[in-house]
Amino acid sequence: MRYNNSSSGEECPLTKGRSYKYTLSMYCGDGLKFIISCFTILTISITTTLILQILYADGSPQDKASIHGAVATDYTNCSQIGSKILRKGGNAVDAAVAATICMTVVAPHKTGLGGGGYIMIYNHKEQSEPIIVDFANNTITDNFVQDEIRIPAVLKGLEHAHKLKGKLPWNEIVKPSVSLAKGGFVVSKELASEISKNINYEILYGHINAGDILKLHDLSDLLNAVALEGTNVLYNGSFSQKLLHDKVKLLKLLPQLVNYKPDVYIAKKSSFYKHAIYYSPHMSLLKSMITALENLKISTDNTSIVETDIEVAKTLINSVSIPLQIKQYVKEERYTGVVAMDWEDTYVCIITGLSTPFGLGHMSSVGFLLDKADTNNNLSTLVPIIFHNEKALCGLRGVFGTDDILIIGQLLYSIIVRQLNVSEAVEHPRYYFSSDEFVIENDPKHSIDALIRSQLNLIVQLETDSILKSVNVIIKRKDLMSSHSDSRGGGLASRF
Ligand SMILES: *[C@@H]1O[C@H](CO)[C@@H](O)[C@H](O)[C@H]1NC(C)=O
Ligand SMILES: *[C@@H]1O[C@H](CO)[C@@H](O)[C@H](O)[C@H]1NC(C)=O
Ligand SMILES: *[C@@H]1O[C@H](CO)[C@@H](O)[C@H](O)[C@H]1NC(C)=O
Ligand SMILES: *[C@@H]1O[C@H](CO)[C@@H](O)[C@H](O)[C@H]1NC(C)=O
Ligand SMILES: *[C@@H]1O[C@H](CO)[C@@H](O)[C@H](O)[C@H]1NC(C)=O
Ligand SMILES: *[C@@H]1O[C@H](CO)[C@@H](O)[C@H](O)[C@H]1NC(C)=O
Numbered sequence: 001m002r003y004n005n006s007s008s009g010e011e012c013p014l015t016k017g018r019s020y021k022y023t024l025s026m027y028c029g030d031g032l033k034f035i036i037s038c039f040t041i042l043t044i045s046i047t048t049t050l051i052l053q054i055l056y057a058d059g060s061p062q063d064k065a066s067i068h069g070a071v072a073t074d075y076t077n078c079s080q081i082g083s084k085i086l087r088k089g090g091n092a093v094d095a096a097v098a099a100t101i102c103m104t105v106v107a108p109h110k111t112g113l114g115g116g117g118y119i120m121i122y123n124h125k126e127q128s129e130p131i132i133v134d135f136a137n138n139t140i141t142d143n144f145v146q147d148e149i150r151i152p153a154v155l156k157g158l159e160h161a162h163k164l165k166g167k168l169p170w171n172e173i174v175k176p177s178v179s180l181a182k183g184g185f186v187v188s189k190e191l192a193s194e195i196s197k198n199i200n201y202e203i204l205y206g207h208i209n210a211g212d213i214l215k216l217h218d219l220s221d222l223l224n225a226v227a228l229e230g231t232n233v234l235y236n237g238s239f240s241q242k243l244l245h246d247k248v249k250l251l252k253l254l255p256q257l258v259n260y261k262p263d264v265y266i267a268k269k270s271s272f273y274k275h276a277i278y279y280s281p282h283m284s285l286l287k288s289m290i291t292a293l294e295n296l297k298i299s300t301d302n303t304s305i306v307e308t309d310i311e312v313a314k315t316l317i318n319s320v321s322i323p324l325q326i327k328q329y330v331k332e333e334r335y336t337g338v339v340a341m342d343w344e345d346t347y348v349c350i351i352t353g354l355s356t357p358f359g360l361g362h363m364s365s366v367g368f369l370l371d372k373a374d375t376n377n378n379l380s381t382l383v384p385i386i387f388h389n390e391k392a393l394c395g396l397r398g399v400f401g402t403d404d405i406l407i408i409g410q411l412l413y414s415i416i417v418r419q420l421n422v423s424e425a426v427e428h429p430r431y432y433f434s435s436d437e438f439v440i441e442n443d444p445k446h447s448i449d450a451l452i453r454s455q456l457n458l459i460v461q462l463e464t465d466s467i468l469k470s471v472n473v474i475i476k477r478k479d480l481m482s483s484h485s486d487s488r489g490g491g492l493a494s495r496f
Helices: 061-065 076-085 092-106 144-147 154-165 170-183 189-196 198-203 217-229 245-256 282-296 306-321 403-416 422-427 450-456
Strands: 033-039 050-057 069-072 116-123 131-135 263-266 268-272 274-278 335-341 346-353 383-389 399-403 429-436 439-440 471-475 480-484
Touching: 061 144, 061 335, 061 383, 061 480, 069 076, 069 092, 069 399, 069 471, 069 480, 076 092, 076 170, 076 335, 092 116, 092 131, 092 154, 092 217, 092 335, 116 154, 116 383, 131 170, 154 170, 154 346, 170 217, 170 245, 189 198, 274 403, 282 306, 306 403, 306 429, 306 450, 335 399, 335 471, 335 480, 346 383, 346 399, 383 403, 403 422, 403 429, 403 471, 422 471, 439 450
Parallel strands: 033 480
Antiparallel strands: 033 050, 069 335, 116 131, 116 346, 131 263, 268 274, 274 383, 335 346, 383 399, 399 471, 429 439, 471 480
């Protein structure tokens, strides 16, 4: 076995050459390669390769056994918590659930136990239709709306997915995040900057800088109880009694908390350049966008020319701007996507978020922020995506999630039609819709081609410190798995 570590001190944990008890699904016989890309906000540039490449030159059984799975999140320790779960024998559902609980601890501006989201689960060997656990749509009910509070749905959603498809005991999934909240975690640049924007957030978390250690004792107590006794401690137990200071409101809300259940249904499917694309059924706009791109019938010879990029951009923008549903689009990044793949070829995307960064901004006495809800459910823009080649079992397949339909179009085009590798596809400069205009990224790492920019008449350029929406992706070609955590989100993918 040889591996080639050309990267500069990149965080990219390796475990190699050990024998594990798992049987890998290695039905594609593409030699034995595993590549993981590690990028950080500080070091990445599109053209600089800071990629750790591990090449397993020959296919001895031990080598096979060392290729297991990957987890990509916006925070490196959360990816690691996920990959540790895989190492313990957990599957992709266990890993993604554990990593998401971790994100609720380290990124309260983007997600939290007060929020909601979607989970998509798919097994490529079984080729069954992906299921979706929806804990976003049904989180706004009458009483909660009156009080502008979302039913805190994340734990119920995660527990539901774990009960359906998880392998490891629940306790082992939650425990790593209890330790992280209790022992403290390193505050990310993004969290520090979000907290500094508002004095109220500084009251909640203190005046903290990026790199400081933050401990969340109340949250760790809650998670510890959840680990030991299940989520009922929050929905119908001692912690639910402490959720709100206002006893009158609390009495109204408790019955709804007790009865809260996520919805589960089958994903919707569309065809795109000979690939099946699965998404949540409420995203009807996505179907028309996919169809519009499909109708361009772009030939592979033409994918690297600027004219094609322009045509694609125009098509994407037209397909989303005409139906005016675009009004829902939210400017701030207030979601986080966790993706995982395991050796059984299970793919999972968990996308969770809040209506606005930090939700209502009031700390409940059980250690997390409740989310703000109005009748316009802002979490309905969250979409998990899974795709695979329709004909070839060993063809390209992958998983990601975001809250922006325009980004989905750009990524599907880059990965499936342009056949960019996962790092290039994720780090490619993007255009967004923001409030009532299209904007393009223009920071040193993500700067769109000047010709495309002028051709598109994009109205304003984003300032460098403006929205940067993170999309973490894992793809597989034959038996080769590649994962990439978006440098916009600040995390690194971890694999086992
Ligand atoms: C987080 O990651 C860093 C770097 O890999 C590691 O040193 C640290 O122990 C991790 N912390 C936890 C709580 O896992
Ligand atoms: C809530 O807890 C009470 C008391 O433990 C129990 O009687 C009741 O069945 C629970 N309700 C639900 C919906 O689980
Ligand atoms: C949300 O749920 C309601 C009923 O539970 C259903 O009628 C509606 O279509 C759902 N909306 C979305 C966007 O999924
Ligand atoms: C490639 O693009 C050019 C210019 O847009 C176009 O004229 C040509 O028909 C395209 N070729 C194919 C095979 O689609
Ligand atoms: C939901 O999004 C809309 C449109 O961006 C925004 O006006 C509204 O304030 C958001 N709702 C909440 C609760 O943040
Ligand atoms: C992805 O593509 C870029 C540009 O072609 C290349 O520099 C990089 O090495 C590739 N990365 C991987 C992991 O193959």
